[in-house]
Amino acid sequence: MMTVNEVSKLTGVSIRTLQYYDKIGLLHPAKYTEAGYRLYDDAALETLQQILLFRELEFPLKDIKEIISSPDFDRSKALEQQIELLKLKKEHIENLIDLAVGIKAIGVKPLTFDAFDTRKIDEYAAQAKASWGTTPAYKEYEEKSKGRTKEDNMKIHQGLIDIFGEFGQIRNTDPASEEAQAMVKKLQDYITKHMYTCTKEILSGLGMMYGGGGDFTSNIDKMGGEGTAEFASRAIEIYCR
Numbered sequence: 001m002m003t004v005n006e007v008s009k010l011t012g013v014s015i016r017t018l019q020y021y022d023k024i025g026l027l028h029p030a031k032y033t034e035a036g037y038r039l040y041d042d043a044a045l046e047t048l049q050q051i052l053l054f055r056e057l058e059f060p061l062k063d064i065k066e067i068i069s070s071p072d073f074d075r076s077k078a079l080e081q082q083i084e085l086l087k088l089k090k091e092h093i094e095n096l097i098d099l100a101v102g103i104k105a106i107g108v109k110p111l112t113f114d115a116f117d118t119r120k121i122d123e124y125a126a127q128a129k130a131s132w133g134t135t136p137a138y139k140e141y142e143e144k145s146k147g148r149t150k151e152d153n154m155k156i157h158q159g160l161i162d163i164f165g166e167f168g169q170i171r172n173t174d175p176a177s178e179e180a181q182a183m184v185k186k187l188q189d190y191i192t193k194h195m196y197t198c199t200k201e202i203l204s205g206l207g208m209m210y211g212g213g214g215d216f217t218s219n220i221d222k223m224g225g226e227g228t229a230e231f232a233s234r235a236i237e238i239y240c241r
Helices: 004-011 015-023 042-056 061-068 075-106 119-132 136-145 150-169 178-194 200-210 215-224 228-240
Strands: 038-040
Touching: 004 015, 004 038, 004 042, 015 038, 038 042, 042 061, 042 075, 075 119, 119 200, 150 178, 150 215, 150 228, 178 200, 178 228, 200 215, 200 228, 215 228
Parallel strands: none
Antiparallel strands: none
16 A cells, blocks of 8 residues: 555655545545545556546546546557557657757757657547547537448548548648638538537647648548648648637
């Protein structure tokens, strides 16, 4: 058993935060001493690890509580996500180190900001969050997709492909043009109708993923031609301002 002070020193989580987790029912200690001090066992520490994982993925505390208390909670899946996210962050930090070493060696020119790009991390975190299905958008999607046949889903997917195909046709124009902005509105309305309410906040996040250089980018470029994803991303950014 460990005291709250020992757990705080071991994990870097403040005593006040641990007390708050107990208060909201997120992480209860294994037991209390007669004097009322909290004591934590290995099981409680394992739960704390999972909480910290989901905090790294920027989950709200209420969603974390719902996930880890669910009988369907998969610790192995959560650990795999933690490992992947840490790998991405390690790569990000190494890029920053290389940049700093380069600046020290040759000065500040040429200017480059690629090392500060966190889109790969943001994209993975968003995908991980979606996979747990606790967000209102995901729940709405589940509700809307109930009863759909395989053919229905294929038609919806094709509709999305067609929209990105249209983005591809204008990808060499100004993303701030009326035509490009109308395409963004069309995409937003399509997502809202068939998937979930696509607020500007959600749309902005999608736009960052579209142009983030991962699977989203390559798949969209396959639909509309090279540069389509980046064009759509810029158009969405302008729209969401």
